Amino acid sequence: MTRTITIDHLSRVEGHGGITVVLEGDRVSKVEFDVFEGIRLFEGLVRGRSMEDVTGIVSRICAICSHGHSITSLQALENALGVEVTPQTRRLRDLAYHGSNIESHALHVFCLALPDLLGHPSVVSLAGVMPDAVKTALRLKKLGNTIQEVIGGRAVHPVNYVIGGFGKVPGTDDLLALKKEITAGLADCERALEVLATVSIPDFVREPIRCAALLPEDEAFFFGSIIGICDGDGVTRIPVRDYRTLTNEHCVSHSHAKHSQHDNRSYMVGALARLTLNGSRIDGLARKAWERLRLSVPSANIVMNNIAQAVEMIYSVEQALKIVNGLIAEGIRDEASALYRPHACRGAAATEVPRGTLYYSYELDDQGRVLSADVITPTAQNLSNAEDQMRAVVTQTAGVSDSLLKQWLQIVARAYDPCISCSVHVIRATN
Amino acid sequence: MKPKIGIFGLSGCWGEQIVILNCEDQLLDIVGAVDIVDFLGGSSANDEEGPLAVAFIEGSVANAREEASLRRIRERAQLLVACGSCACFGGVAAMDAMEPREQVIQRVYGDYGAAIGWDIGPHRPLGDFVKVDVAIPGCPMEKTEFLKVVASLLNGDVPLLPAYPVCLECKMNENDCLLVNQGLPCAGPVTVAGCGARCPAYNVACIGCRGPVEEANISSLEKILLEKKLHEVEIKRKLRTFAAPVLDREEKRGLA
Numbered sequence: 001m002t003r004t005i006t007i008d009h010l011s012r013v014e015g016h017g018g019i020t021v022v023l024e025g026d027r028v029s030k031v032e033f034d035v036f037e038g039i040r041l042f043e044g045l046v047r048g049r050s051m052e053d054v055t056g057i058v059s060r061i062c063a064i065c066s067h068g069h070s071i072t073s074l075q076a077l078e079n080a081l082g083v084e085v086t087p088q089t090r091r092l093r094d095l096a097y098h099g100s101n102i103e104s105h106a107l108h109v110f111c112l113a114l115p116d117l118l119g120h121p122s123v124v125s126l127a128g129v130m131p132d133a134v135k136t137a138l139r140l141k142k143l144g145n146t147i148q149e150v151i152g153g154r155a156v157h158p159v160n161y162v163i164g165g166f167g168k169v170p171g172t173d174d175l176l177a178l179k180k181e182i183t184a185g186l187a188d189c190e191r192a193l194e195v196l197a198t199v200s201i202p203d204f205v206r207e208p209i210r211c212a213a214l215l216p217e218d219e220a221f222f223f224g225s226i227i228g229i230c231d232g233d234g235v236t237r238i239p240v241r242d243y244r245t246l247t248n249e250h251c252v253s254h255s256h257a258k259h260s261q262h263d264n265r266s267y268m269v270g271a272l273a274r275l276t277l278n279g280s281r282i283d284g285l286a287r288k289a290w291e292r293l294r295l296s297v298p299s300a301n302i303v304m305n306n307i308a309q310a311v312e313m314i315y316s317v318e319q320a321l322k323i324v325n326g327l328i329a330e331g332i333r334d335e336a337s338a339l340y341r342p343h344a345c346r347g348a349a350a351t352e353v354p355r356g357t358l359y360y361s362y363e364l365d366d367q368g369r370v371l372s373a374d375v376i377t378p379t380a381q382n383l384s385n386a387e388d389q390m391r392a393v394v395t396q397t398a399g400v401s402d403s404l405l406k407q408w409l410q411i412v413a414r415a416y417d418p419c420i421s422c423s424v425h426v427i428r429a430t431n
Numbered sequence: 432m433k434p435k436i437g438i439f440g441l442s443g444c445w446g447e448q449i450v451i452l453n454c455e456d457q458l459l460d461i462v463g464a465v466d467i468v469d470f471l472g473g474s475s476a477n478d479e480e481g482p483l484a485v486a487f488i489e490g491s492v493a494n495a496r497e498e499a500s501l502r503r504i505r506e507r508a509q510l511l512v513a514c515g516s517c518a519c520f521g522g523v524a525a526m527d528a529m530e531p532r533e534q535v536i537q538r539v540y541g542d543y544g545a546a547i548g549w550d551i552g553p554h555r556p557l558g559d560f561v562k563v564d565v566a567i568p569g570c571p572m573e574k575t576e577f578l579k580v581v582a583s584l585l586n587g588d589v590p591l592l593p594a595y596p597v598c599l600e601c602k603m604n605e606n607d608c609l610l611v612n613q614g615l616p617c618a619g620p621v622t623v624a625g626c627g628a629r630c631p632a633y634n635v636a637c638i639g640c641r642g643p644v645e646e647a648n649i650s651s652l653e654k655i656l657l658e659k660k661l662h663e664v665e666i667k668r669k670l671r672t673f674a675a676p677v678l679d680r681e682e683k684r685g686l687a
Contacts, residue, residue: 168632
C-alpha cells in the first residue's frame with residue numbers, strides 16, 4: 001500500500017519549501033525537501049560586473065545572512081586580489097558576525113522554533129502567555145541588529161563593507177554606546193536561559209549527525225582557512241581553497257535543489273556542527289548554558305541544534321563585549337581601506353554564518369570584472385542531511401498518526417533553521 | 432474589530448519580512464493594533480482564504496505559480512502594499528545579464544537545468560499583474576517608511592513617501608558630494624529618497640537600491656558618468672541593477 005504524506009508549504013522558515021514522504025507499506029520509498037522559491041540565478045547575473053559592484057548584489061541573496069554574504073564575498077575578492085586587511089578590520093568583521101549570530105539565533109530560537117516546542121502556532125500566540133520571555137528575545141534580537149548597524153551601516157543589506165575594509169570606520173562613541181547595549185544584553189541572556197531551561201527538547205529521533213565546520217585559527221570564531229568534517233572518531237581537514245571536494249554539489253532527480261555530499265554521505269552545517277567541532281572554546285555564561293540545557297556533542301538529536309543556537313547566541317553576546325572592550329582599550333583607528341589593483345586572478349573564501357559554512361569564489365579578469373562566481377549556502381549543504389534525518393523520523397516512528405508525523409517532520413526541518421531564500425542553487429521545476 | 436492583515440513573500444530575499452520583524456520596539460504594538468491572520472513566515476495557523484484589509488507583499492513575480500498566488504491575494508485584499516524594490520520594480524533578479532536567461536540557467540545549473548525545462552518567466556514587479564495601492568521602495572524597505580505606512584493606513588490616511596531624489600537628502604545632510612567632488616559613480620541623483628542618503632554618509636556611492644525617482648533624468652547622469660571614464664555598458668548595467676523592468680517601460684513610453 002502506498003501512503004503519501006505531504007506538507008505543502010512549510011511555515012516559520014525563510015522562503016518557500018515543502019516536504020513529501022512516500023511509503024510503500026513500512027518502507028520509506030521517497031523523502032523530498034522540495035524548494036519552490038523562484039530561481040534568481042545570481043552567479044550568472046554577476047558575470048561581467050565590476051568587482052566593486054558584486055558584493056552589493058550578492059548581499060541580496062538573503063536578507064538574514066546579508067552581512068555574511070557581503071563579507072564572505074569581499075574575503076573571496078580579497079583572497080583573489082592578494083589584499084590583506086588589518087587586524088582591526090578583521091576584528092570589526094568578527095564583531096559584525098557576532099551581531100548576525102545574535103540576531104539570527106534570537107529570531108529562530110524564540111520566534112520560529114520555540115512556538116513548536118511549547119505548542120503554539122506563532123510567537124504572537126506565545127507572547128500572549130509569556131510576554132516577558134518574548135520581550136527578552138526581541139531585545140536580544142535588536143541587540144544583534146544594533147551591532148550589525150553600527151559596523152555595517154544597515155541591519156539588512158549592509159552598505160559599509162568594501163574591498164579592503166570599510167567606507168567609514170565606527171568611532172569610539174559608537175563603540176561606547178554599543179558597550180552599554182551589549183552589557184544590558186548579558187542580563188537578557190541570563191533571562192533567556194531561565195526560559196529555555198524550562199523547555200523540554202523532543203527526542204523522537206536518534207540518528208547520528210555528521211558535522212562540518214570551519215576550524216578557527218585565532219579568536220575569530222567564524223573565520224578560518226581549514227574546514228573540519230567529522231568522520232568516525234576523527235576529523236578530516238580540508239583547505240577552504242579545495243572546498244568543492246567537500247561540497248560536491250550535484251543535481252538529484254528527486255529534488256528541486258542541488259545537494260551536497262562528502263564521500264557519498266550527507267553532512268550538517270550550523271550551530272550544532274560548530275559546537276561539535278569547536279565546542280572547547282565555549283566558556284563563561286555560554287558554558288553554563290551548555291551544561292544547564294544539557295547539550296552534549298556529538299548529538300544524535302537534530303532538534304538540539306536549537307539549543308546549540310541558544311548557547312552560541314549567549315557566546316556571541318560575551319564575545320561581542322570582549323571585542324568592543326578590546327577596541328576601546330586599544331583605541332580605534334580611522335584606517336583607510338587597503339589598496340588594490342585589478343588583475344586577472346581567482347580566489348575563494350568561507351565563513352561561518354548563522355546557519356553554517358558559506359562558500360564564495362570568484363574569477364576576475366584584468367579589468368576587475370567577474371568572469372565566474374560560485375556561491376554555496378549552508379541550507380543547500382543541509383538539504384541532503386535534512387532528508388536523511390526526515391527519513392529516520394519516518395522509519396523510527398512507525399505507527400504514529402499522520403498528523404503527529406507531519407508535526408515531527410516540520411520540527412526536524414525547522415531545526416536546521418533552513419533559509420530557502422538563499423536562492424543560489426535553488427532550482428524550481430515546472431508546475 | 433482590528434483590521435485583518437496579511438504578510439506575503441514572493442521571490443526575494445525575505446528582506447521586507449525581516450524588516451517587519453526588526454521593528455522590535457513596535458512589534459507588540461502593531462500586533463495589538465492589527466490582526467495578522469495570514470503570515471506563513473511567522474505562523475503555522477493561517478487563514479489563507481478570508482478577506483484582508485491590507486496585504487503587504489514582498490518579492491517579485493518569477494513564475495505562473497507566483498502570479499496566481501498574487502492574483503488570489505489581490506482578490507482578498509482591500510489594499511495591496513508592494514514592499515521593497517523587488518515588488519515595486521522587479522529588483523536584482525530582473526537585472527540585465529550578459530546573455531539570455533536560458534544560457535544563464537545552463538551556466539548555473541548545467542545540463543540538468545536545461546533538461547528539466549523550467550518555468551523561467553522573467554522577474555517582474557507586482558504592478559505588472561495587479562493594482563498596487565501603496566508602494567514602499569527600498570532594498571530593503573526602510574523600517575521608518577513601513578511604520579509610517581502602517582500608521583497612516585490605521586488612521587485612514589494616504590501614506591506620503593518622498594518623491595524627490597537621494598541627492599536632496601544627501602545635500603540636506605551636508606555630505607561631501609561623491610559624484611562631483613570625488614568622481615565616484617553615485618546613483619543618488621536618479622534614486623528615490625527615503626533612506627536618509629545612508630550610503631553616501633558612509634563614503635559609499637549610492638547603488639540605486641531604492642529604484643528610480645519620478646521623472647529621473649537618467650541620460651543626464653549617464654553623460655556625467657561617461658565623463659568620469661566609466662564604460663557605457665557598465666553604466667547601463669549599474670543603473671539598471673534594481674529596476675530594469677520599470678526602466679524598460681519608461682524608456683518605451685519616452686519613445687512612443
